[in-house]
Amino acid sequence: MTKIFVVEDNLAIIQMVQDALTKWKYEVVTVHDWDHVDDEVVAADPDLILFDITLPTFDGFYWIHAVRKHCQAPIIVISAADIDNNIMRAIALGADDYIMKPFSTTVLLAKIQALLRRQESDERELKWDDNHFNALTNQLTNSAGTVALSPTEGALLAILINHLNHTVEKQSLLEWLWQGGKFLNENTLNVNISRLRTKLSTVNLDDHLRTERGVGYRLVNDHES
Structure with missing residues (x-):
């Protein structure tokens, strides 16, 4: 239950x-x-x-x-x-x-x-390079260690992984994550991106999350970093 x-x-x-x-x-x-x-x-x-x-x-x-x-x-x-x-x-x-x-x-x-x-509904595990993200436990693991994400951070990372090396627009992220909630605007998204980037830094991946100013965010693989 x-x-x-x-x-x-x-x-x-x-x-x-x-x-x-x-x-x-x-x-x-x-x-x-x-x-x-x-x-x-x-x-x-x-x-x-x-x-x-x-x-x-x-x-x-x-x-x-x-x-x-x-x-x-x-x-x-x-x-x-x-x-x-x-x-x-x-x-x-x-x-x-x-x-x-x-x-x-x-x-x-x-x-x-x-x-x-x-x-x-999330896939159980998503991979890129030597990084493994379990969407059920919201744990990201690579050779540098393991970091636990919140459900929203995990959902955000899953979207970015599924669009690897492509910029995802801010409005699209807001719609996918919170159905365009009235009080959940770009500032809310920025806070979550900042928290996700901080956690990525613990496993040496902070430079893999790029900000495309005025547009959105992009997760890149080792070849693009």
Whole structure:
């Protein structure tokens, strides 16, 4: 059974989400100890996480950062105020999508299903040169080591691998990754590209990700680097 971890302290919202998700046969897990949210999430090993921003102890940004150190499950942020700043900051920390309060469970379910479907539909392994990317675990491996990517970073890399040595336009990436979400613009994409480039640098691949100014991005192989 697909497991969804809900990091939310509003009991009414928790109940609404739980009722909606259980109807679709999702298992719902919630927080018991607000001082150890990251430990609970990691122990639960969920397929997807819903994160509110305003929480009893540390805020959602703190916990997203802590969780991302050990868990690469897709994260949907629930936000009520100052949406642009919240979303940009959450995505920089590793979130994959957002939903605004108040929200309908129909929209929430659509977002959950889209993220889960995106993971399931990816090819298991993509290769270029001596680099191996597992689209199920979001791990990139080569002779320099292994690095774990977030689901969005992984989806972004998969698109670039499938268009190796060809520039992918920014708008195309936005459409493929987030269906052109209203608040997910070029700045959001730039943040994810920056995070992906930082992780690529840990396995000596940062110079393989090129920025074509005003157009988009291009992943190149060893012959083009």
